[in-house]
Amino acid sequence: MINVGILGATGAVGQRFVQMLAGHPWFSLQVLTASERSAGKRYADIVNWRLDVPFPEEIGDLTVSPTTVDAVKECDLVFSALPADVARGIEEEAAAAGVGVCSNASSHRMDPDVPLVIPEVNPDHLGLIDLQHERGRDGFIVTNPNCSTIMLTLALEPLRTFGFSSVQVATLQAISGAGFRGVAGMEIYDNVVPYIGGEEEKMATEPRKIMGSLNGSEIEPAPFTVSACCNRVPVIDGHTLSVWVDIDRPIDEVKEAFRSYAAPFSGLPTQPERSVEYLEQPDRPQPRLDRNRGNGMTVSVGRLREGLRFTALGHNTIRGAAGASVLNAELIYKKKYL
Numbered sequence: 001m002i003n004v005g006i007l008g009a010t011g012a013v014g015q016r017f018v019q020m021l022a023g024h025p026w027f028s029l030q031v032l033t034a035s036e037r038s039a040g041k042r043y044a045d046i047v048n049w050r051l052d053v054p055f056p057e058e059i060g061d062l063t064v065s066p067t068t069v070d071a072v073k074e075c076d077l078v079f080s081a082l083p084a085d086v087a088r089g090i091e092e093e094a095a096a097a098g099v100g101v102c103s104n105a106s107s108h109r110m111d112p113d114v115p116l117v118i119p120e121v122n123p124d125h126l127g128l129i130d131l132q133h134e135r136g137r138d139g140f141i142v143t144n145p146n147c148s149t150i151m152l153t154l155a156l157e158p159l160r161t162f163g164f165s166s167v168q169v170a171t172l173q174a175i176s177g178a179g180f181r182g183v184a185g186m187e188i189y190d191n192v193v194p195y196i197g198g199e200e201e202k203m204a205t206e207p208r209k210i211m212g213s214l215n216g217s218e219i220e221p222a223p224f225t226v227s228a229c230c231n232r233v234p235v236i237d238g239h240t241l242s243v244w245v246d247i248d249r250p251i252d253e254v255k256e257a258f259r260s261y262a263a264p265f266s267g268l269p270t271q272p273e274r275s276v277e278y279l280e281q282p283d284r285p286q287p288r289l290d291r292n293r294g295n296g297m298t299v300s301v302g303r304l305r306e307g308l309r310f311t312a313l314g315h316n317t318i319r320g321a322a323g324a325s326v327l328n329a330e331l332i333y334k335k336k337y338l
């Protein structure tokens with residue numbers, strides 16, 4: 001078993017990590033960290049468990065540690081669910097101390113030697129771990145993308161073969177994306193907020209890195225543009241995206257590309273049966289009905305029509321965050337970087 005820890009284990013994403021790592025066949029959860037407010041207390045006593053699944057009692061007795069390199073230096077791997085400003089330094093320190101870091105935070109996503117990975121899309125970018133080692137890092141940092149970026153990029157992957165140069169997207173993002181203390185009820189109830197700080201910029205840059213080509217030690221960004229409009233809506237979990245892409249092919253051909261898409265690997269415990277699933281019903285996908293497809297790891301696609309337009313949807317704290325990171329870690333383990 002690989003000994004793992006979670007940085008920021010009490011938050012919206014941290015709790016999803018606990019859910020996904022409790023009973024994991026390869027990873028043994030040993031360390032949970034949070035802020036000074038929570039450190040030194042029993043996890044079961046301090047966590048305000050807000051997930052719609054039972055609390056994994058076997059994890060409850062772990063004592064929450066402060067978020068320091070000392071707390072995690074005996075781990076082989078840590079999953080980071082820290083706010084980006086807190087994550088930057090501690091992730092670097094942990095990687096320097098020989099720990100593998102799989103991070104959800106945005107701090108290192110665009111670092112040239114840090115892979116920004118969706119296993120189905122760019123598993124080869126993990127080769128940058130070797131570059132990090134050559135540059136003197138004993139451990140490594142691997143990141144997963146922004147939650148909306150993951151839904152968009154996974155939905156575009158089956159269409160890669162057609163080629164495209166321009167993507168437009170409008171998002172309807174769940175409130176869990178802002179963390180537990182992120183959006184006040186008075187702001188979001190009976191409302192839509194047409195602004196999520198930094199999100200549109202991330203959606204413009206991250207997909208190009210992910211779908212880019214690794215040439216030696218550099219990633220050449222993919223040659224398309226993304227124009228995004230991001231909106232917060234009163235949904236608890238599940239980001240919905242309306243996507244336009246400049247592909248001029250018969251609808252049936254494009255639909256077949258979605259239907260026949262299969263991940264380029266198999267055998268990872270968190271991998272869903274279908275990474276992308278096309279839904280035929282005219283009013284799907286919907287967050288309440290489709291976010292848990294594939295245990296929250298499937299991106300549902302539907303409403304494909306002339307334009308070329310379609311709708312994509314995925315669970316933002318599972319496929320868009322903790323599940324994405326755990327799947328990355330499983331691929332890293334399978335490729336023997338751990």
Ligand SMILES: NC(=O)C1=CN([C@@H]2O[C@H](COP(=O)(O)OP(=O)(O)OC[C@H]3O[C@@H](n4cnc5c(N)ncnc54)[C@H](OP(=O)(O)O)[C@@H]3O)[C@@H](O)[C@H]2O)C=CC1
Nearest residue numbers: 008009010011012013034035038081082084105177179180
């Ligand atoms: N929510 C989502 O859908 C997604 C989130 N992310 C990213 O994941 C990260 C976590 O997000 P989320 O779970 O929503 O955030 P939350 O605010 O819900 O949780 C933050 C966690 O970090 C801890 N923390 C906060 N400040 C400090 C500090 N100064 N030192 C140590 N620990 C600290 C908190 O501990 P305590 O409880 O003690 O305060 C808590 O465990 C962020 O970088 C976010 O951008 C990425 C993709 C999607």
Ligand SMILES: N[C@@H](CC(=O)OP(=O)(O)O)C(=O)O
Nearest residue numbers: 104105106146147173177178
């Ligand atoms: N911004 C996303 C969640 C998030 O934290 O993204 P990032 O990891 O890129 O900061 C949302 O609000 O839904």
